[in-house]
Amino acid sequence: MAYIRIEAEVIGNIVIGSTPIIANHIESADSISGSMLRGALAGIWSPDDAGNEDFLSFFCRDDIRFRGLFPIPSGTDGTDFLTNSHFPFQMPLSAFGCKYDAGMGRGGHGFIDGALNSLAAGMTCPHCHAPLKQCRDTSYYYMLSGKPKPITTKKEIYIYHGTERSTKRAKNAALYSYTSVRNGERFLGWLTGTQERIDCFWKRLRESARVSMKNDSEIEANLRIGRAKKRRGYLRCTMKKIAPDADREETLHPLFSREANPKLRSDNRLIIMLQTPAIVYDRLFRPLTTLRPDDFFSESKLKDKVTEVNGRTFSATTVIDGWSGVHKLPRVPEIAVAAGSTFVFTLNTAAVDHEGEALEELKKIQADGIGERKNEGYGQILINPPFHRGEGKWLP
Missing domain, CATH: 3.30.70 (Alpha-Beta Plaits)
Structure with missing residues (x-):
């Protein structure tokens, strides 16, 4: 590529x-x-x-x-x-932060990853003991000295x-x-x-x-x-x-950079996050509002080696519309799975025994993306991005 x-x-x-x-x-x-x-x-x-x-x-x-x-x-x-x-990196929907002062840097109280900690939704902020809320904004971050740092527009x-x-x-x-x-x-x-x-x-x-x-x-x-x-x-x-x-x-490629490169976790978890909205249809051409293993791995060698973790899906929907400059008309709205949506799967041990082959397959899946209109940037995914490589503890 x-x-x-x-x-x-x-x-x-x-x-x-x-x-x-x-x-x-x-x-x-x-x-x-x-x-x-x-x-x-x-x-x-x-x-x-x-x-x-x-x-x-x-x-x-x-x-x-x-x-x-x-x-x-x-x-x-x-x-x-x-x-x-x-x-x-897009901020994942699996992030839970303080109800009153969520965020990283500038006094923000930080986040905890619900994809790794099943108790995140019911926890309280360690700084002010306020309840936590799910992150639903479209913010971005990057990794600096091993810690996520927010990007503010x-x-x-x-x-x-x-x-x-x-x-x-x-x-x-x-x-x-x-x-x-x-x-x-x-x-x-x-x-x-x-x-x-x-x-x-x-x-x-x-x-x-x-x-x-x-x-x-x-x-x-x-x-x-x-x-x-x-x-x-x-x-x-x-x-x-x-x-x-x-x-x-491996420093400049958008999907194979050292930070964004897929990595295997020691617990065999595959956490897939949407960097951009994904437009995906089922066999009856109905838009999907959440994604399952077959939607990512249907044409991969890992198809039968990935299972879903129940209760660890953090997704939302959005509407993709716009304006056609050629036809001077609004484009047909399409329902998509929102950017930041996060899905947790488990990779079985047989695939992990061949770590090199598994990583190559994950790179191909990440490079190709998912769904329709991929030439317009939709359906970009990241597999085990840095936010999901910890142990489910408070960040930063």
């Missing part, structure tokens, strides 16, 4: 599209979906080449997978993040109030507010595909898109993202094509 790494910085401010939480307020999302990234890259393509065979294979088929852009720390912390090849709130000049009264539907991602915030993401298709995409990107070349393996481009993209800021992106032999270092 070959890939292109994208480092992005917000210039101005952007509103990453999301469903209004109330009628006249829009809350910007913390990450940029693969679908939105795909549309932004297609938007800088030359109109003369839009719709040809290469364009369709890149943007409408599964030749290139747009993994999306995830938040990373800003400023010098962001530079250290990239230098040390950290990975931005800084935002600003804007209020718009329009008035009629003649009456000095508010216009109809002219009072609303929104949050936007602040200037200087940074994101990290990837495009993946076979070496042949990535090379072809890179060549066409240099020839057909509105980009500037830094060198043979590095391109700069400005992408318009989110709502009212013509009136607000943009993303200044640096795209780097990673050489094939760089995979051996």
